Amino acid sequence: MDSRLPPELRDGVRDAFPLLLGVIPFALVAGVAGVEAGLSPLQTVGLSVVVFAGASQLAAIDLLGRDAALGVVVVTVVVINLRMLMYSASIAPYFRDLSARVRAGCAYLLTDQAYALALARYTGDRELRRPYYYLGVAVTLWVVWQAGTVVGVVFGAAVPDGWRLGFAVPLVFLALLVPAVSDAPELATAVVAAAVAVAGAGLPFNAGLLAGAVVGVAVGIAADALLPGSGDGADATEGHR
Amino acid sequence: MTTGYGPLSVWAVIVVGGLATFAIRLSFIHLFGRVDEVPSPLRRALAYVPAAVLAALVAPDFAPATATPAALLTPEIVGGAAAVAVAWRTEDVLWTVAAGMVGLHLARFLL
Numbered sequence: 001m002d003s004r005l006p007p008e009l010r011d012g013v014r015d016a017f018p019l020l021l022g023v024i025p026f027a028l029v030a031g032v033a034g035v036e037a038g039l040s041p042l043q044t045v046g047l048s049v050v051v052f053a054g055a056s057q058l059a060a061i062d063l064l065g066r067d068a069a070l071g072v073v074v075v076t077v078v079v080i081n082l083r084m085l086m087y088s089a090s091i092a093p094y095f096r097d098l099s100a101r102v103r104a105g106c107a108y109l110l111t112d113q114a115y116a117l118a119l120a121r122y123t124g125d126r127e128l129r130r131p132y133y134y135l136g137v138a139v140t141l142w143v144v145w146q147a148g149t150v151v152g153v154v155f156g157a158a159v160p161d162g163w164r165l166g167f168a169v170p171l172v173f174l175a176l177l178v179p180a181v182s183d184a185p186e187l188a189t190a191v192v193a194a195a196v197a198v199a200g201a202g203l204p205f206n207a208g209l210l211a212g213a214v215v216g217v218a219v220g221i222a223a224d225a226l227l228p229g230s231g232d233g234a235d236a237t238e239g240h241r
Numbered sequence: 242m243t244t245g246y247g248p249l250s251v252w253a254v255i256v257v258g259g260l261a262t263f264a265i266r267l268s269f270i271h272l273f274g275r276v277d278e279v280p281s282p283l284r285r286a287l288a289y290v291p292a293a294v295l296a297a298l299v300a301p302d303f304a305p306a307t308a309t310p311a312a313l314l315t316p317e318i319v320g321g322a323a324a325v326a327v328a329w330r331t332e333d334v335l336w337t338v339a340a341g342m343v344g345l346h347l348a349r350f351l352l
Contacts (some may be wrong), residue, residue: 022333022334022335025334025335025338026334029338031278031309035351036243037242037243037244038242038243038244038249039244040248041249043251043252043255046255047255047259050255050256050258050259051255051259051262052259053257053262053263055295056262059294059298060254060255061259061263062298064244064246064254065242065243065244066242067244067245067246070246070250070253070254071257073254073342074250074254074257074258074261076294076298077258077261077262077315078258078261078265079256079258079263079264079290079294080290080291080294081262081265082265082287082290083284083287083290084262084265084266084292085265085268085269085279085287086279086284086287087266088265088266088267088269088270089268089269089278089279089332090269091270092269092270092272092273092275092277093273094271095273096273096274098245100271102271103271104267104271106270107263107266107267107270107271108263108266108267110266110270126259127328129336132310142330159295162341164345164346166242167317167320167341167342167345168338168341168342169303169323169327170298170299170303170321171320171321171337171338171341171342172334172337172338173295173299173330174299174321174324174325174328174337174340174341175324175332175333175334175337175338176291176295176296176334177291177296177328178325178329178332178337179328179332180291180292180295181292186289186292187307189289189292189293189296190292190293190295190296191296191345193292193293193294193296193300194296194297194299194300195298195300196297197297197298197300197301198300198301198304200268201304209250209298209301210299212293212297212298212300213290213293213297214293214297215293216289216292216293216294216296217286217293218288219288220288220289220292220293221286224285236246
């Protein structure tokens with residue numbers, strides 16, 4: 001790599017590499033699934049560039065494929081990405097000296113992984129030139145995400161339907177769901193959300209999905225308050241990325 | 242399943258979803274100094290959003306048509322069960338998807 005680059009930036013790029021093992025297959029699925037759901041190649045890549053948030057992209061593709069109401073698709077994307085409010089609040093102090101334009105760029109690139117790595121780095125050392133490490137991680141992830149989507153689009157269009165590559169979408173959701181269920185309130189959340197969604201599967205506009213999500217979150221909050229020993233819900237949030 | 246929506250509707254979803262997502266990302270980064278913290282009730286609710294939304298998203302894909310043993314043994318459910326087992330052990334997206342696809346096709350071949 002060019003030695004004129006700030007060392008912080010190079011550190012960020014280097015630290016992002018192990019993450020690519022998880023990012024590349026996810027990006028390929030986003031590309032394949034878009035084409036399988038009937039989006040054009042340009043729309044599928046556009047989704048990756050404009051939204052740039054994997055789980056919400058797959059949800060949008062899944063729902064568009066089922067002809068869900070457009071409002072439900074957008075609301076689902078928003079709900080899935082709401083977690084980034086917490087990242088935004090948590091990383092904001094480190095970006096406060098930057099210009100509004102650079103801050104907007106940093107915000108656009110904000111992902112689970114870039115947030116986690118940058119926060120771990122910044123809390124250890126106060127003297128860093130702040131955005132470089134973050135940008136090293138975030139830009140690497142962005143480039144690989146877009147390239148992976150393009151490869152997935154090309155590959156997905158060439159694969160016979162019998163391979164059932166579209167099935168990778170619910171499988172990715174399962175891969176994300178299982179680690180998100182690590183204690184009793186989260187288990188109650190998932191079970192109730194699933195039951196409500198299945199019961200409401202016949203509702204118009206895919207309203208069962210939103211009903212399941214809302215009721216699930218309410219059950220999680222209630223279970224957290226009721227179960228002994230689980231303490232204040234805000235504590236559980238601290239360790240949650 | 243392919244979408245019945247035309248290009249205009251799909252692009253509308255992409256643009257509106259993208260703008261909303263950007264607004265979420267920018268929120269506190271932009272407002273820092275005026276609003277420094279996520280209000281505590283919202284923070285508590287957000288902790289349960291991933292489990293709730295993901296469960297509600299996948300459940301209909303794997304729900305059996307009827308409550309008979311035969312309906313429980315579809316290739317999709319076998320693949321999903323394999324994926325959950327591997328996700329539990331590895332917490333890795335790549336291995337989870339691989340296990341689910343292998344499970345699906347093995348079950349299609351065997352059942």
